[in-house]
Amino acid sequence: MPEPTSTAAGSIGAGAIIGLASGYLGPQAGPLVAVAVAGFVGALISMGDAETGGRWGPSLLHLLKYTLLACIVSGAVAAALSGAIGVPAVELVLMAAAAVGIIGHRWRSIGASAAGALGALLQRKSDGGAR
Amino acid sequence: MIGNSVVLAWASSPGVSATLGHVYLVAHVAFACTLLWSCLCRLVKTSSATTLGPIRAALGSLGGSAAVSIVSPFFGVNPSWLSCLLLGTMAATQIATAHYWVDGVPQQYRKPQAKLRRRRTDKE
Numbered sequence: 135m136p137e138p139t140s141t142a143a144g145s146i147g148a149g150a151i152i153g154l155a156s157g158y159l160g161p162q163a164g165p166l167v168a169v170a171v172a173g174f175v176g177a178l179i180s181m182g183d184a185e186t187g188g189r190w191g192p193s194l195l196h197l198l199k200y201t202l203l204a205c206i207v208s209g210a211v212a213a214a215l216s217g218a219i220g221v222p223a224v225e226l227v228l229m230a231a232a233a234v235g236i237i238g239h240r241w242r243s244i245g246a247s248a249a250g251a252l253g254a255l256l257q258r259k260s261d262g263g264a265r
Numbered sequence: 266m267i268g269n270s271v272v273l274a275w276a277s278s279p280g281v282s283a284t285l286g287h288v289y290l291v292a293h294v295a296f297a298c299t300l301l302w303s304c305l306c307r308l309v310k311t312s313s314a315t316t317l318g319p320i321r322a323a324l325g326s327l328g329g330s331a332a333v334s335i336v337s338p339f340f341g342v343n344p345s346w347l348s349c350l351l352l353g354t355m356a357a358t359q360i361a362t363a364h365y366w367v368d369g370v371p372q373q374y375r376k377p378q379a380k381l382r383r384r385r386t387d388k389e
Contacts, residue, residue, distance in 0.1 A: 154340045171336050178304070178332065179325035183313040188369060193309040 148228040165227070166205065172228040173204025176235020184239050196239065204234040286343065293344035296352035297334035303359035304328030310369050320374045327355075 156164035177200035186192040208231035209223075215230065216223035237244055304327050311321050334352065338344070365371045 151340060158339050158341060167336065167339065171332060174332055175329035178308065178328045179322070182308040182311045182316070182321040182325045185312045185314060186309060188310045190309055193305075 147225055149222065149224040151228065152224055169208055169227060169231045170201060170205050172231035173201045173208065173235045176204060176232040177201045177238060179236050180238030180240070200235050200238045204231040208234055289344040289346065289349055290338060292349045293352060294335055294338070296349065296356045297331045299356040300352060300359060301328055301331035301335065303356070303363065304331060306363070307366055310366065315375055316370050317374055317376060320370075 152165045152168050154164075155168045158164065159167055174197065177197050180200065181193055181196050184193070184196050186196065208227050211230040211234065212223040212227040215221070215226050304324050307324050308321075308328060311324065313321070331352075334348075
């Protein structure tokens with residue numbers, strides 16, 4: 135059986151973009167370039183919010199850090215979301231990469247908010263069970 | 266199209282042996298790189314504490330679009346004279362307004378509390 139050259143045959147949206155990139159750059163480099171670009175765009179947006187003091191060093195470090203982070207974690211995030219909502223992971227990976235970049239340095243406060251919401255939900259459930 | 270004819274006439278002139286696609290490709294990538302660089306230079310100076318949200322969002326999305334434009338030929342996009350014209354005029358606008366950003370974010374784009382911190386070039 136021949137190896138597929140596209141990772142997203144027959145898909146739409148992000149999957150089609152990854153399929154096109156795979157066609158032009160190869161099945162390994164194509165998706166990686168697409169994810170890196172999505173992460174870079176997200177990191178660029180969060181760089182505008184970051185307090186870098188107008189200096190290039192911290193700004194470029196911010197870009198590099200969150201673009202690399204998007205490349206590393208977006209696959210796992212897309213796979214986890216795919217299991218939860220039933221949409222193929224290839225359709226979610228670019229969105230996950232962009233989201234990781236956009237969240238950027240605010241992951242700590244967003245994580246704290248999410249943990250607070252989860253705690254409140256658990257508290258409400260345990261109160262409901264006690265009644 | 267007029268744009269195609271003009272570029273084709275130049276590209277096929279003696280001494281220039283480029284196809285129309287090559288000319289558009291080089292112009293597209295060059296303008297997109299200029300646009301991305303200008304947005305990077307401005308985004309370095311902005312922060313959520315000092316700059317208005319819509320300005321940060323506009324600069325971020327413009328820089329993101331420029332980054333996507335740079336790699337778009339790898340995704341099967343063939344640049345046209347219209348995309349080159351748009352990118353070129355946007356890059357020219359960024360270059361023309363760059364001197365307002367030399368000493369940081371212009372006063373009109375700063376948040377009210379950040380306006381209290383005066384810049385060297387602010388008028389008395």
